[in-house]
Amino acid sequence: MNAAQxxxxxxxxxxxxxxxxxxxxxxxxxxxxxxxxxxxxxxGDVVRCIAxxxxxxxxxxxxxxxxxxxxxxxxxxxxxxxxxxxxxxxAAVGDKSHQLTRVLRDALHVSLAKLQYGQVLLxxxxxxxxxxxxxxxxxxxxxxxxxIANAGQVTIDKISGPVGxxxxxxxxxxxxxxxxxxxxxxxxxxxxxxxxxLEGFARDLRELVASQPVLPV
Numbered sequence: 001m002n003a004a005q006x007x008x009x010x011x012x013x014x015x016x017x018x019x020x021x022x023x024x025x026x027x028x029x030x031x032x033x034x035x036x037x038x039x040x041x042x043x044g045d046v047v048r049c050i051a052x053x054x055x056x057x058x059x060x061x062x063x064x065x066x067x068x069x070x071x072x073x074x075x076x077x078x079x080x081x082x083x084x085x086x087x088x089x090x091a092a093v094g095d096k097s098h099q100l101t102r103v104l105r106d107a108l109h110v111s112l113a114k115l116q117y118g119q120v121l122l123x124x125x126x127x128x129x130x131x132x133x134x135x136x137x138x139x140x141x142x143x144x145x146x147x148i149a150n151a152g153q154v155t156i157d158k159i160s161g162p163v164g165x166x167x168x169x170x171x172x173x174x175x176x177x178x179x180x181x182x183x184x185x186x187x188x189x190x191x192x193x194x195x196x197x198l199e200g201f202a203r204d205l206r207e208l209v210a211s212q213p214v215l216p217v
């Protein structure tokens with residue numbers, strides 16, 4: 001019996017479990033492929049942007065370089081955030097050091113949120129897909145045993161067939177969960193390296209701006 005026949009012979013719960021596993025698999029693979037592409041770009045862009053900033057003579061030159069290099073807008077927002085303007089609001093109250101800390105922290109959080117996007121989905125799929133598959137297996141075995149009991153005569157061949165088909169759900173749950181868990185760990189390490197670079201740059205940028213009241217423009 002192929003997967004299509006098994007799906008159509010199932011009841012509402014079995015079909016719902018199969019569709020949920022399919023949706024989890026599709027969603028996790030979309031995130032895996034998209035994040036792999038995103039982080040590959042971001043890893044090189046962040047290194048080039050930080051090197052371009054510190055090699056620039058003026059702030060304006062640095063901004064122009066970052067516009068060309070920073071395709072995911074991870075570094076440039078932090079540089080632009082240092083241009084604090086007094087606007088009469090509470091955000092302008094306090095010394096420049098405190099204002100710099102606040103605006104750089106906010107810009108850094110936005111950049112980190114871009115990098116972390118999708119990680120929760122991968123973690124959720126990796127943690128729950130095996131149990132969703134197990135639910136389908138338990139439900140399938142339950143109905144298989146009921147059908148065997150109603151048939152009257154119990155033999156090994158009548159038990160092994162339905163039970164074996166129900167165990168496919170457990171295998172499907174593992175097939176969905178394993179790629180999500182592996183991707184979460186591998187991509188998480190890449191995200192962590194980029195985060196360290198961004199946090200270090202934000203700290204150095206704050207020290208530079210705080211110690212130089214007027215930067216060359």
